[in-house]
Amino acid sequence: MIKAGIIGATGYAGGELVRLLLNHKEAEIAWYGSRSYVDQRYSSVYQNMFQIVDAKCLDDNMEQLAKEVDVIFTATPQGLCASLINEGILSQAKVIDLSADFRIKDRKTYEQWYNLEHKAPQFIEEAVYGLCEINREDIKKARLIANPGCYPTCSTLSIYPLLKEGIIDGNTVIIDAKSGTSGAGRSAKVANLYCEVNENIKAYGVATHRHTPEIEEQLGYAAGYPIHINFTPHLVPMNRGILVTAYASLKKEVTYEEVKAIYDAYYGKEQFVRVLDKDVCPETKWVEGSNYVDVNFKLDPRTNRVIMMGAMDNLVKGAAGQAVQNMNLMFGFAENEGLQGVPMFP
Ligand SMILES: NC(=O)C1=CN([C@@H]2O[C@H](COP(=O)(O)OP(=O)(O)OC[C@H]3O[C@@H](n4cnc5c(N)ncnc54)[C@H](OP(=O)(O)O)[C@@H]3O)[C@@H](O)[C@H]2O)C=CC1
Ligand SMILES: CC(=O)N[C@@H](CCC(=O)OP(=O)(O)O)C(=O)O
Numbered sequence: 001m002i003k004a005g006i007i008g009a010t011g012y013a014g015g016e017l018v019r020l021l022l023n024h025k026e027a028e029i030a031w032y033g034s035r036s037y038v039d040q041r042y043s044s045v046y047q048n049m050f051q052i053v054d055a056k057c058l059d060d061n062m063e064q065l066a067k068e069v070d071v072i073f074t075a076t077p078q079g080l081c082a083s084l085i086n087e088g089i090l091s092q093a094k095v096i097d098l099s100a101d102f103r104i105k106d107r108k109t110y111e112q113w114y115n116l117e118h119k120a121p122q123f124i125e126e127a128v129y130g131l132c133e134i135n136r137e138d139i140k141k142a143r144l145i146a147n148p149g150c151y152p153t154c155s156t157l158s159i160y161p162l163l164k165e166g167i168i169d170g171n172t173v174i175i176d177a178k179s180g181t182s183g184a185g186r187s188a189k190v191a192n193l194y195c196e197v198n199e200n201i202k203a204y205g206v207a208t209h210r211h212t213p214e215i216e217e218q219l220g221y222a223a224g225y226p227i228h229i230n231f232t233p234h235l236v237p238m239n240r241g242i243l244v245t246a247y248a249s250l251k252k253e254v255t256y257e258e259v260k261a262i263y264d265a266y267y268g269k270e271q272f273v274r275v276l277d278k279d280v281c282p283e284t285k286w287v288e289g290s291n292y293v294d295v296n297f298k299l300d301p302r303t304n305r306v307i308m309m310g311a312m313d314n315l316v317k318g319a320a321g322q323a324v325q326n327m328n329l330m331f332g333f334a335e336n337e338g339l340q341g342v343p344m345f346p
Helices: 012-021 062-068 080-084 087-092 107-114 132-141 150-164 211-223 256-267 316-331
Strands: 002-007 027-032 071-074 094-097 144-146 174-179 230-235 242-249 273-275 293-300 305-312
Touching: 002 012, 002 062, 002 080, 012 027, 012 316, 027 062, 062 071, 062 087, 071 080, 071 316, 087 094, 094 316, 107 211, 132 150, 132 316, 144 316, 150 174, 150 211, 150 230, 150 242, 150 256, 150 293, 150 305, 150 316, 211 230, 256 273, 256 293, 305 316
Parallel strands: 002 027, 002 071, 071 094, 094 144, 174 230, 273 293
Antiparallel strands: 174 242, 242 305, 293 305
């Protein structure tokens, strides 16, 4: 049994980590980290944990935490993990960072898009981008994982096989994505108030969203050449879920069967990526609460384009579930331990 500590356990992503780790046979939570609720019972922050979690919240002392646990999750705002981490910590515990601090290999790109100075650039090269289905072998050996962003996970998994196989032109990719409001975290923001979100749908971060360079970097690795995309996220009135609809021009004539065979070759053996049957479009409801990503595609010979689609739960495969999947790989546990929950419906 390993011990896990969560810095940011009181946020939405941290709360989801708690929910998943409580059902994990090989890990126990030894540290419920918080900034605002130190010394208060965790279950007073999240009443769903009443009589399930007795522990009180602790501070964000990562050095102390590293002495007490085997793995540290940082589910905290951008910049915090980089400002706390050091070699001493990494030599004692493995770190899985749910923020973007170590996702982008080019420091200047990170600093520009996040408007932050990177406080631990010496670990950027070492960090492994924790997209499990793509980087599994590197993850197993890693000390520091950059857990991928929610939109980048769904977008990359939806598009990756066709780019890698040279079926599409990477520089024609357009990603239209939608997210539930839990994607924005638990802190109060006017744009996320009930009256602003309910019965509404709105684009945000148009042509400027910070996930753009992360997606471009990952798609660039698949394509083997630099990629520039259009990425437009939308906020929709639901709690959880991300839906990606991506468009790209085909580089050659292909049949449904050929493209389906490509997706099956990449994901046929993956438990958490489900390639849906012909003409079935992914829906957020079919993956809610689970670590699944549902993907599918449709060829449009009229425009010579392919439409690639993906749906997943932003808090599970988009954050905490993928973080647990990474932990499982790093510690040699069954990859699906703690992640076998079936999607809830309705
Ligand atoms: N929500 C999502 O769907 C996804 C989130 N992520 C990433 O996960 C991280 C957390 O996001 P999310 O859970 O949504 O955010 P929340 O705003 O819901 O939670 C933030 C957490 O960080 C803690 N925190 C804030 N500042 C500090 C600090 N200075 N020191 C210690 N703890 C601090 C908060 O503590 P307290 O509450 O006690 O103040 C809280 O527990 C972010 O980097 C986000 O980008 C990644 C993928 C998806
Ligand atoms: C709906 C919403 O606001 N979503 C967040 C993205 C989710 C997130 O937390 O960002 P990371 O995946 O980079 O950690 C946003 O657009 O900023």
